[in-house]
Amino acid sequence: MRWFIIIALLFPLGAIAADDGRGMEIARTAEARFADYADQRGEATMVIRTAGGDEARRDLRARSLDTDSGSRSLTIIDAPPDVAGTALLTHSHDQRPDEQWLYLPALSRVKRIAAGNRAGAFMGSEFSYADFTAQSVDKFDVTLLREDELDGEPVYVLERTPDNADTAVYSRQVAWLDQTHYRTLRVEYYNKAGQHLKTLTADGFREYANGQWRADELTMTNQLTGGTSILRWREIEFDNGFTERDFSVDALKRVR
Template structure:
């Protein structure tokens, strides 16, 4: 995940096409701003809360790197002990379907995650496996819906509709990007039935010396159940010297 998101026709055709073109350009500019690095790593605490107030915590670390055709990422659970060593490997591609594998230490087994299972919850959280994949512009039709204000920030509101709806987990996404830095502030996810399923809120942004902005906190809320999952990031570093071997399927079993 790059930290790792149908409306009524209200305008004449010409205006609609113009907004679609502008939306795609904004999305491409945002992607370019957040891709000027070789790799990154970080640690996080995941807090999972049900609507009834039950709470569970996971400690994890993650790393990712850019590649010629997309990106690769590896997320490793470190705590609690009963799930420590569980690892999720993702190969995101710009032009072809993404690939994911899950290592289960209790079974000493690597399991490939089928495309049809990527809507499943990662470690019991509101984040799905699909939420850990990159979202390259090439896989979406992007339209600028409007300009808005969110928490005092001037923002572009973009609709992202997958070009291949049959393999996508969400039917569409609506994202708020701040106009100053093109940071993703909020994403609303809609399921195949058109329901508003989840909302991602990003906050506590920090700018790093290489000009990259990253959110210190990501909170995913399930609009249907009221459950929430929050990722609190720390110790983020860039250009660590990772190679493709660090993101191979063989590397899953060595992940600790």
């Protein structure tokens, strides 16, 4: 798994620091620490809230596999019944464009998601399809904006701009990483017009037996509409023995 997911994660007062290549160095360190495992699986509940207070829930399972050239992930919706069986397959690549497919059980059909449609909402949430792709450092120019504090914790504030702006969903991202474990605590996403579109916050970090840190809760807030989507994770397990065959398009058709 590359830095960072969803399926990966203010108000700084510090002065802007000279970068001198430190941003990319910090990003590569974070990526290496996050990717130090073979595969991962977990279950979550997604709570989707509109600014007006309407609420919907989705129960889902997710699994991922680290590969030599990127990563693969599969997200499966289990509830409610009207969307159960819907599944999103992602092949993230370090050096070439990512690929995504959506399985629609009502039609028994696999639909390839075009690059131009990855800004679309996944299952009506504030998470886009693009948010389910791994963010390889090699696809970005990363700059250290400053060292600062977030909720009393020393952090690095990094700006990530895509190498290929034409195909990227976001024009830039600003991420807050803690200086001890390099965990992503907060990310601001900016659209092509330069507007602050969304903010991701990660809470309830837990260290697992293999030294991996994961947040129990990820909250994506739409700064323009006021809508929020919360992913609450449980039962995360590592090194399950997955292979690339478990993340093929044919496997997507057999999702249960």
